[in-house]
Amino acid sequence: MGKFSRVEDRPTPPEVYNWRVYFAAMVATFAAVMIGYDSAFIGTSISLASFKKEFSLTNKTTTEFNLISANIVSLYQAGCFFGAIFGYPVGYYLGRKWGLLASGTVFCVGAILQCVASASTGLGIIYAGRIIVGLAIGAASNLAPIYVAEISPPAIRGRLIGLYELCWQIGGVVGFWINYGANQNVKPGHSQWLIAFAVQLIPGGLLFIGAFFLVESPRWLVSRDRNAEALKNLCYLRHLPEDAPYLVDEFHAIEATIAHERGLAGAGFWGPLKTVFASRLLIKRLLIGASLFAWQNGTGINAVNYYSPTVFKSIGLTGTSTSLLTTGVFGIIKLIGSLIWLLWLVDSLGRRYLLMIGSIGGALSMYYIGAYIAIAKPADHPMATLDAGGRSAVAFFYIWTIFYSPSWNGTPWVVGAEFFPQHVRTFTQACMAASNWLFGFLIARFTPQMFTAMGYGVYMFFASLMVLSIFYVYFILPETKQVPLERMEELFAPGLKPWRAHTVVMGRIHDANAARKIEEGSHDSLEKVSNDHKEHV
Known part of the structure; x- marks a missing residue:
């Protein structure tokens, strides 16, 4: 299959695959640049000597510094968790477009608070900014995948939702490299660490501006009885006239499905919650979707994202510049893997096979790294340069990245956005996003302590979880590629x-x-x- 090939659920006019739907998806998924950048820059920022000196962290013990760094990282994750939950009422009352605009606004406020921090203010204002930024990112992580899923033709839905993951990785690459550049080219001091914090304002500002150019989701408009506006927006997104057979069929399907589901759920804010918790099948879908983010975090990704200097130090890499450079290469590999996933794999190979293949390769790589550390004990025998064994461990870390990035990195977000019917999707997506941030919070909060207490056992722990995830995906998760949203429930028939x-x-x-x-x-x-x-x- 070519990189832009499509498998359609029904004959589709070529006009449907137009720049408008791609543009709308790109603007919405640009929210993920904020997420990727924040997850990448913070761990390397707090490892800079200039940051430690600014906030009097150089004289802290390892235990004290681990606690402070865990707090800086995990408060953001906690904010994301609550932001994802708040995304439900925001998405319900304001819609997808205005919810994303509000997210961009709040994000910029939190970023500004972090930028004004200094030795005189202490870390308190950074903590506050991290929580506020987290609230915005949590809401955006809820709304962006929903919006894209609702505007996408089925044949390219996975690809368009996958833009979310691609933007995440673009932000990550910038975040990983920004501190390396600052460390190499900016004199140590206040400005050196401030640069990375200030760059947050760029993606936040661009999302705020871009949201003004979005059209509201036709599915959300129909759910609010604004059918005329919904039809107009659908015509715009599909680049077809109102009487085009394809558009007529799609709009009628949206109306019929929402009318049927509204009859099941009841009108109002609480209807979707009652529907989900009254249905064993929907609860099952909710648990499956949420569990995918537990397995995603079980790969060890957030331990690497937020504490990459600690990870590479455990392998034997020493020196701030070397650690930052190695982390930057990790970010580039993730970006390339996500691009391959987006263009070739997600809509052709599908969701299940990607996750299982990613777990197999990732588990083998993590087992190798853990075995190397257990045998060679690089922390007890520091060297200026890595020996052959150390280089092989770094190579297997990159192999793990190659398997992870086109599989577990973005696929759970695609599945979570596809799984549920329209009348409960805003609520269930809030649950999906919240579960991601909850499991991410647990990893971010306790990773420094895990490395101190478990050593090489951390790698064995994550590898074993990946092995278990293979069986979980095979026996529990149905494939969703190319299935229209209106027929997704058939996958879960008794x-x-x-x-x-x-x-x-x-x-x-x-x-x-x-x-x-x-x-x-x-x-x-x-x-x-x-x-x-x-x-x-």
Whole structure:
């Protein structure tokens, strides 16, 4: 398959795949640049000697510094958790467009607070800024994938939601390299560490501006009884007139589905919550979707993202510049892997196979790194340069990154955005995003202590979790690629095995399309015969 090939659920006019839907998806997913940048820069920023000196951290013991760094990182994660929950009422009452704009605004406020911190203010204002930034990012992590899922044609839905992950990695690359550049080219002092904090304002400001150019989700508008505006926006996004058969079918499907689901859920803010918790099938989907983020964090990704200097020190790398350089290469590999995932893999290979392959390669790599540390004990035998064993451990760390980035990095977000029907999607996406930040908080809060207490056992722990995730994905998670959002519930029909569900549902869709073609062909033939008869008479 070519990199831009598509497998369609039904014949689709080429106009549907136009720049408008790509532009809207890119603006919305730009929220992830804020997330990626923040997750990447903070761990390396607090490792800079200039930051430690500014806030009197150089005389702290290892235990004290671990506690402070864990607080700086994890307060952001805690803010993200609550922000993801607050994203539900924001998405319900304001919609996707204005919710994203509000997220950009709040993010900039939090970033400014961090920028005005200094030795005279202490770390308190940084803590406050980290919480506020987290609130904005949590809400954006809720709203952006929902918006993209709701505006996307099924054949490229995974690709467009995948832009979220690509933007995350772009922000990560900048975040990983910004401190390396500052460390190499800026004189140690207040300005050196401040640069990375100030750069946060760029993605936050761009999201704020870009949100003004978005059109609201047609599905959300229909759910608010604004059908005329919804049809107008759908025409714009699909680049088709109102009477185009494809658009008529899609809009009728949206109206019918939302009307049916509203009858099940009831109107109002609390209807979706009641519907989810009253349905065993929806609770099952909610638990599966949320658990994917537990398994994602079980790969060790947030331990690496936030504490990369600690990770590389455990392998035997010493020196701030060397650690920052190695971390920057890690960010580039993640970006390339995410790009491959976006263009080739997510909509062709699918979700299940990607996750299982990522776990297999990641587990083997982590086991190797843990075994090397257990045998060589690099922390007890520091060297100016790595020996062959140390270089092989670094190589396997990069191999782990190669397996992780096109699999677990973005796929859980795609699945979480696809899993649920429209009438509960804002609430369930809030749960998905909140679960991501909850598990991320646990890892971020306790990673320094884990490395101190467990040593090489940290790598064995994450490797073993990846092995377990293979069986979990195979036996629990159904494939969702190319399944229309309106038919997603069929994947969870009672008695249908998860590893067979996709084949069964796609077979039904193809059969329905074939029957419709036959019916349309018969109608056209009868009409032609009638017209020929009239002409003959």
